[in-house]
Amino acid sequence: MGNLLEYSGIVTKIRAMKAKLLTQQQFEEIAGLGSVLEIVDYLKKNTAYADVLSMLDDEQLHRGNIEKVLTQSLYHDYTKIYRFCGQKQRRFMKLLVKNYEIDLINYCLRIVINRYKQPFDLNYKRAFFDRYSQISIEKLITSRTTDELVENLKGTEYYVPLKKLKDAQDVTLYDYNLALDLYFFTSTWKEQKKVLSKSDLELFMRERGSKIDLLNLQWIYRAKKYYNMKPADIYLLLIPIHYKISTEQIKELVEAPGLEEFTAAMERTTYAKHYNFHQKLTIEQMYADCLHHLYTVDLRRNPYSIAAVNTYLFLKEEELNKLTTAMECVRYSLTPGETLAYIGGKTR
Secondary structure (H helix, E strand, C coil): CHHHHHHHHHHHHHHHHHCCCCCHHHHHHHHCCCCHHHHHHHHHHHCCCHHHHCCCCHHHCCHHHHHHHHHHHHHHHHHHHHHHCCHHHHHHHHHHHHHHHHHHHHHHHHHHHCCCCCCCCCHHHHHHHHHHCCCCHHHHCCCCCHHHHHHCCCCCCCHHHHHHHHCCCCCCHHHHHHHHHHHHHHHHHHHHHHHCCHHHHHHHHHHHHHHHHHHHHHHHHHHHHHCCCCHHHHHHHCCCCCCCCCHHHHHHHHCCCCHHHHHHHHCCCHHHHHCCCCCCCCHHHHHHHHHHHHHHHHHHHCCCCHHHHHHHHHHHHHHHHHHHHHHHHHHCCCCHHHHHHHHCCCCC
């Protein structure tokens, strides 16, 4: 009864929002369109994106601006959910903002490291970050070097892990991205225990722990297939948290001499018992499919819980990724079948 009372308002709001997510049939229709402008017109006439897309004039309808307003729709949905949350749920919602903060820092790092001539284009994020984040966009956009960027993060939790790299030699964008990923997962793994009740904690640990396991599997696979990395170097990539994959299994996966042995070891993990690893899917598609299954099962079993928030935001981000991928495929004149193969999977 406690969870029902705590989450009834949130769940009612999320159900109404979830009903507006795109269906598989709508994605099939989008894949069959002939241009990005046709996709925008379709979204305006048939979906909940009409409001955000109406903010753009005809001359502003290019891929970059469209992606910005789609991102704003995610922020709007986060805000709607946040308003229905009590104090306890709001503490958890602040944990979720870290996903968006990491994306923002990575974007800024790409700008300064690659010395792009175009200025930072972050005004569309400012209102959201000013309200919910510890990061000041006003400070970040003045950065011209990685040293300045890191210093402009002083006072946030990201300053210390990035400062360690700033003082090192020959640091690459990849090194910064990896440091942020490792910090994100290890810090949220600790913090979740402080902000969630026992029942919600079990659900969040299942989601976050499974995501960590699946990311580690993905990173080991890529390191072996594309970079022929040595085991000692692969270990440095991995998130040092083991949920359903034991230390011994990680060792077997990392030290497998080839992809065939890696696949055999992967099929002995708990994830292989629940998912068909013999489908003709890329490792990235398997990762997405496994997470989709986990989120939707948790929501079905625990409708009045933190799973309602987690699953909706996951589905929303999944939808935005599919939309931007579909636009890119249509822009390059891929067939509807090829586009659907790229975006794949179920939408809800």
